[in-house]
Amino acid sequence: MNDFQRSPDLPPPASTVGVVSWLRTNLFSSPANTILTLVGFYLVYSLLVPALDWAIFSASWVGENKDACDHKGACWVFIGQRLDFFIYGFYPKAEYWRINVIFVLLALLIIPQMMENAPHKVLLAWFFLIGFPIIAGTLLLGGVFGLPAVTTDKWGGLSLTLVIAFVGIVAALPIGILLALGRRSDMPVIRLLCVAFIELWRGVPLISVLFMASVMLPLFMPEGTNFDKLLRALIGITMFQSAYMAEVIRGGLQAIPRGQYEAAAALGLGYWKSMGLIILPQALKIVIPGIVNTFIALFKDTTLVLIIGLFDVLATVQAAIVDPDWPEVSTEGFIFTAFVFWVFCFTMSRYSIALERKLETGHKR
Amino acid sequence: MSDLAEKADAAITKPPPWNDPFIRSIFFQIVAIGLLGYFFYSAFENTLSNMSKSGISTGFAFLGREAGFGILMSLIEYDETHTYGRTFFVGLLNTAIVAFCGIILATILGFIIGIARLSNNWLISKLAGVYIEIVRNVPLLLQIIFWSVAVLQALPGPRNSMQLGESFFLNNRGLFLPEPIYGDGFGIVVIAFFIAVAGTIFLKRWAKQRQEQSGDQFPVFYASIGMLIGLPGLVFLILGMPLSWEYAKLGRFSLTGGTNIIPEFMALLLALTMYTAAFIAEIVRSGIQAVTHGQTEAARALGLRNGPTLRLVVIPQAMRVIIPPLTSQYLNLTKNSSLATAIGYPDLVSVFAGTTLNQTGQALEIIAMTMAVYLTFSLTISAIMNWYNKRVALVER
Numbered sequence: 155m156n157d158f159q160r161s162p163d164l165p166p167p168a169s170t171v172g173v174v175s176w177l178r179t180n181l182f183s184s185p186a187n188t189i190l191t192l193v194g195f196y197l198v199y200s201l202l203v204p205a206l207d208w209a210i211f212s213a214s215w216v217g218e219n220k221d222a223c224d225h226k227g228a229c230w231v232f233i234g235q236r237l238d239f240f241i242y243g244f245y246p247k248a249e250y251w252r253i254n255v256i257f258v259l260l261a262l263l264i265i266p267q268m269m270e271n272a273p274h275k276v277l278l279a280w281f282f283l284i285g286f287p288i289i290a291g292t293l294l295l296g297g298v299f300g301l302p303a304v305t306t307d308k309w310g311g312l313s314l315t316l317v318i319a320f321v322g323i324v325a326a327l328p329i330g331i332l333l334a335l336g337r338r339s340d341m342p343v344i345r346l347l348c349v350a351f352i353e354l355w356r357g358v359p360l361i362s363v364l365f366m367a368s369v370m371l372p373l374f375m376p377e378g379t380n381f382d383k384l385l386r387a388l389i390g391i392t393m394f395q396s397a398y399m400a401e402v403i404r405g406g407l408q409a410i411p412r413g414q415y416e417a418a419a420a421l422g423l424g425y426w427k428s429m430g431l432i433i434l435p436q437a438l439k440i441v442i443p444g445i446v447n448t449f450i451a452l453f454k455d456t457t458l459v460l461i462i463g464l465f466d467v468l469a470t471v472q473a474a475i476v477d478p479d480w481p482e483v484s485t486e487g488f489i490f491t492a493f494v495f496w497v498f499c500f501t502m503s504r505y506s507i508a509l510e511r512k513l514e515t516g517h518k519r
Numbered sequence: 520m521s522d523l524a525e526k527a528d529a530a531i532t533k534p535p536p537w538n539d540p541f542i543r544s545i546f547f548q549i550v551a552i553g554l555l556g557y558f559f560y561s562a563f564e565n566t567l568s569n570m571s572k573s574g575i576s577t578g579f580a581f582l583g584r585e586a587g588f589g590i591l592m593s594l595i596e597y598d599e600t601h602t603y604g605r606t607f608f609v610g611l612l613n614t615a616i617v618a619f620c621g622i623i624l625a626t627i628l629g630f631i632i633g634i635a636r637l638s639n640n641w642l643i644s645k646l647a648g649v650y651i652e653i654v655r656n657v658p659l660l661l662q663i664i665f666w667s668v669a670v671l672q673a674l675p676g677p678r679n680s681m682q683l684g685e686s687f688f689l690n691n692r693g694l695f696l697p698e699p700i701y702g703d704g705f706g707i708v709v710i711a712f713f714i715a716v717a718g719t720i721f722l723k724r725w726a727k728q729r730q731e732q733s734g735d736q737f738p739v740f741y742a743s744i745g746m747l748i749g750l751p752g753l754v755f756l757i758l759g760m761p762l763s764w765e766y767a768k769l770g771r772f773s774l775t776g777g778t779n780i781i782p783e784f785m786a787l788l789l790a791l792t793m794y795t796a797a798f799i800a801e802i803v804r805s806g807i808q809a810v811t812h813g814q815t816e817a818a819r820a821l822g823l824r825n826g827p828t829l830r831l832v833v834i835p836q837a838m839r840v841i842i843p844p845l846t847s848q849y850l851n852l853t854k855n856s857s858l859a860t861a862i863g864y865p866d867l868v869s870v871f872a873g874t875t876l877n878q879t880g881q882a883l884e885i886i887a888m889t890m891a892v893y894l895t896f897s898l899t900i901s902a903i904m905n906w907y908n909k910r911v912a913l914v915e916r
Contacts, residue, residue: 180641187640194642343548347555357897358890359854365872366890369882373569374562454658461860468661488665492657499656 209489220480232483233490236474240490243310243465249302252293253313259286260316268505283324290317306384310465312494314384318391318456318466323399323449325392330399331438335429337404348400355397360455363390368462387459395452402444406437439513446506450499457495467491566883573880581879582607588874590865592781603875610870611892617784617866618853618896621791625852626845628792629799636804647800654797660858662794667786667862674782686766694780695767702761711754712747719743783864787856795852799845806841807833838911846904853896867892 169175181191212227223229233240242250263282266272294317297303309317336348355363367390371381381389410433418428460469471487474480536542570577582604589599594612597605635647654662672691675681680690688695726737755762767779810833818828859866860873872889876882 180639183639190638190640191642194640194646198642198646341544341548344551347551354890354894357850357894359857359868359893361857361860361868362872362886362889362893365868365876366886369876370566370886373566373882376561376565450656454656457658457660458858460660461858468658468664472664485669488661488669491661492665495658495661496653496656500652503656 223483225482228486228489229480229483230486232474232480232486236480239311239474240467240470241312243314243470244308245304245310245313246302246308249296249304252296252301256290256293256313259289283327287320287324290320306382309384311470312467314464315453315456315466318384318388318459318464319449319453321388322391322395322452322456323445325388326395326399327445329392329396330403331434333396333400334403334407337400338407352397352400355394356401360391360394360458361461363394364458364462366390367393383462384464387462387464391452391456391459395448398448398451399445402441402448403437405444406439406441407433409440410437442513443506443510446502446509450502450506453498453502454495467494570883577881577883579884581881581884584879586875586878588878590870591863592784592865603879606875607867607871607888610865610867613864613870614853614856614859614866614868614892617787617791617859617864618856620788621795621852621856622849624788624792625795625799625848628796630803632796632800633803633807636800637807651797651800654793655801659790659794659855660861663787663790663858663862666789667783671782671786686764688767691782692779693782694785696778696780697764697766698778700763700765702763704758705761707758708751708755708761712751715746715750718746718750722746781864783859783862786862787859787864787866791852791855794855795848798848798851802841802844802848803837806837809840810836835911839908842904842908842911846901846908849900849904850897853900854893857893 165171169178182188208227210227214223214227214229214231216222217231218235220229220232222231238247238250242253245253263278263286266275266278267282272278292298293301294309294313295303295306333348333352336344337352339345339348364387367386368383371386371389375381414432414436415428418432421428423431456466457468459466460472465473468491471491475484475487533539567577583602585599586601586603586606587599588606590597590606590609592613593609594616595605595609597609632647632650635643636651638644638647674689674691677688677690677692680688680695682688686697722737722742723739726739730736814832814836815828818832823831856866857868860869863869867889872885876885879885
């Protein structure tokens with residue numbers, strides 16, 4: 155009597171495993187797909203190869219001036235040589251360290267927020283929203299503690315872009331909260347005013363808001379009051395942004411179940427206490443991804459200030475590419491700017507997506 | 520028992536008036552109105568005094584004065600001798616045309632890319648993903664300026680323009696197309712087209728009724744296409760083709776004749792379309808993904824093939840998710856068209872809130888009119904989309 159001998163498993167057919175199978179299912183599953191794949195490959199090949207050649211292999215990387223570029227490929231020397239201008243604008247060279255200190259401080263404050271179990275996270279977040287702007291403002295403006303004053307018309311480049319985006323979002327947050335609460339208020343007049351304010355700002359383009367801020371704001375003020383150009387733009391952006399912020403926060407407020415409001419009332423808390431202690435902490439937590447998305451939109455929109463004559467990073471690049479010392483570098487300049495914005499926005503959007511996943515703690519039914 | 524109740528009633532005393540929520544709310548609302556009224560009053564007074572100091576009279580009288588500046592592109596008749604009021608309409612129409620074209624093109628491109636993102640072809644799906652992630656993370660203004668400065672201004676001059684046959688020319692002065700010249704009786708062709716449209720609507724109703732009664736289907740789509748092309752085409756042929764084309768010709772310095780689409784318009788339209796399409800693609804993708812796979816399987820179980828499954832089951836349900844965010848993208852596109860200012864396309868903001876404002880100094884009136892236009896655009900588009908949304912919304916018991 156022979157024992158039953160199990161014969162070894164046959165390997166799966168070669169067409170269902172490995173590279174071949176992957177290619178079959180993902181690229182050549184049908185005649186139509188095969189055509190699409192071939193067209194796609196042709197597109198990638200015909201776009202990517204010249205682009206890579208231009209941007210990397212034929213590009214000029216080192217040098218001091220325009221002679222270093224042979225214009226067979228990209229002229230990255232231009233970016234390297236004008237980088238200071240793109241980052242600091244017209245800020246005095248001797249004072250660059252002040253902006254650098256702010257950059258380092260910013261990084262030190264942001265990194266713990268991105269980490270899972272950083273200590274004192276909440277405390278640091280409050281410092282980020284309140285303490286940091288004061289320190290940064292003092293450092294940038296100067297005029298105290300023996301720092302020479304630097305007027306805002308000297309500010310520019312990436313640092314100005316960051317200042318506008320940061321001020322826009324931080325100043326818009328409290329106004330947005332108030333507007334969102336007002337929109338859900340029981341008082342008809344307050345509700346009407348908040349709805350009108352929000353819809354007005356959301357209905358008009360940012361550029362007309364900036365025009366209004368730069369042209370009309372001085373008219374509204376009593377004679378003699380003279381606003382700084384940057385401050386006017388910031389006021390316009392804050393108003394505009396707070397309307398969008400209000401809608402994001404309203405979404406969070408609506409997501410809080412009614413039981414929470416009733417529980418707060420049952421505990422005998424008044425309006426402000428129940429909002430501040432019960433509702434807002436929960437609502438704001440839900441809308442952090444929404445706030446980050448608003449911030450991304452605002453960050454991209456900061457480029458609009460160049461139209462009213464502020465020198466943000468795009469404006470510095472535009473000024474640099476018409477410089478006769480550096481001919482034919484417009485594409486390089488724009489691609490550099492696009493890359494800077496892309497890095498910031500892409501990182502933030504990934505962060506927002508990750509946060510959304512983390513915050514989804516299963517409250518949804 | 521009743522004793523207790525009486526005691527309890529007596530214990531509830533009215534709160535003092537400053538703690539009464541009703542009185543409080545009235546008080547706060549009066550304060551809000553007062554503050555707002557004071558703000559507007561002081562702003563108004565300051566504006567009046569500031570404007571009279573700089574010698575500008577308020578009011579809309581300036582709209583009747585002669586403008587004295589030329590505008591690059593105008594859909595209605597316009598030259599330097601027309602009024603400031605006319606510049607308003609020129610700018611308005613330029614904004615409307617770019618927003619209109621942009622919305623249509625962005626919708627088409629966005630749907631294609633959104634569906635490509637979901638393709639089971641790995642390469643196509645990744646290409647769509649790369650496009651979306653690149654385009655929507657770069658500021659629109661940068662894209663507009665890039666297309667205008669780095670691409671269109673770098674095109675060859677009129678003498679060496681890129682051309683397609685003898686009719687299409689592309690150079691740094693823009694795109695030159697043949698201009699249609701309508702002969703006698705072309706109006707009848709247009710009328711025939713509208714008759715065909717009416718016929719299509721009628722046919723669709725009739726086919727639906729017939730299907731509900733007898734279950735027979737009628738190929739409405741092909742019949743409609745045939746009618747929409749056939750009827751005007753037939754009339755066109757019978758009337759002896761009352762349409763000719765005027766082609767652009769190379770003159771001494773530039774191309775003359777034909778229709779010219781200025782490069783500023785093309786740059787703005789390209790950037791707006793590509794930017795908005797990236798957002799629409801994401802909306803379409805999430806909308807289609809929101810329809811659960813069970814729906815597709817159920818349709819298959821009913822014996823529907825791929826096409827009808829998509830057309831009758833998936834897309835109608837996806838539309839419900841897609842429409843509201845799509846509306847806000849349309850609004851964004853319309854508002855974003857104001858970035859035309861940066862490259863000199865004569866839209867409303869650039870012409871009216873730019874040149875006209877600088878020449879007249881009537882900041883208050885002009886900015887108010889400009890903002891009112893955008894508000895109207897916004898409200899109109901959202902009204903139309905809300906109407907459509909209501910039509911496709913889920914009808915529940």
